[in-house]
Amino acid sequence: MNWSLLFVIIIMILLLRVVYLRLKANSIKAESFRNLSDRDQMAVLKECLLNTPTRTNLENLAEFAKARGFNVDTATYLKFIERHMKNAWGKNAIAEDNEIYAAESAWVDAIRPLEFAEAEKARADGDMEKFVKCCLEGVSRLYSDEAIMAELEKLVPHCAKAKSLIEGYRDLIAARDASEADDKSLEKLRKKRDAWMNELLIDN
Incomplete structure (x- = not known):
């Protein structure tokens, strides 16, 4: 494309x-x-x-x-x-x-989303569950592929679904780059991105 x-x-x-x-x-x-x-x-x-x-x-x-x-x-x-x-x-x-x-x-x-500062405070307090949650929320407010992938890579040692999110985002990039610009293709791409965002933010 x-x-x-x-x-x-x-x-x-x-x-x-x-x-x-x-x-x-x-x-x-x-x-x-x-x-x-x-x-x-x-x-x-x-x-x-x-x-x-x-x-x-x-x-x-x-x-x-x-x-x-x-x-x-x-x-x-x-x-x-x-x-x-x-x-x-x-x-x-x-x-x-x-x-x-x-x-x-x-x-x-x-200009790092403020969620990352909250994440670091949580880690300092020993609350790793909140640390991961805030980091994932921060990722949802990034825009560039490079920034999103970099933050997800940092989370691999701490978040069980980080590797899955990385692979999912790579698939999303590939789908975006290969997509046509017609309404049907764009709707399919939107649904794929929404599914990835749901996985990113859902608690599990």
Whole structure:
């Protein structure tokens, strides 16, 4: 499957993923957003930035980070936004946007989901069950294949289903890369991804 079709699939999957969070908070100014936990707020802000890469969404994420004692590399992401604007009407806009999206995903994943900090605290407290649970929840909020696989590999010594999740994700990548872009193929791919996510997050 070529890069333009892959980009379409990635965007569709991302849009499905953001629906739940968007229902919980229509904007960062909403009372419903302020009532979310920090980890859910971060997830919403990152989803919004990836779906709509604007200066406003970047500033919202940067303000959230600063208020909690860490900074984000806004200068790098501003370059992504500028590239989107330049590519908007270009001949190879879709392919180039796909390349930018991959870089944006890596940038977003560098801001580790707060679930991983909770996991480390649980491990320090000797609660390995909570450690694994929080790590798996953190994986569910990553975007790039590399980040997802890296975190799952770390879990192999601690989580009985980690190897199965790794193999399942490899199968998902292969299915995604080989998939056509028609509705039936995309629906099949979505169901396959949903099944993998269910295995990731279900307690067993």
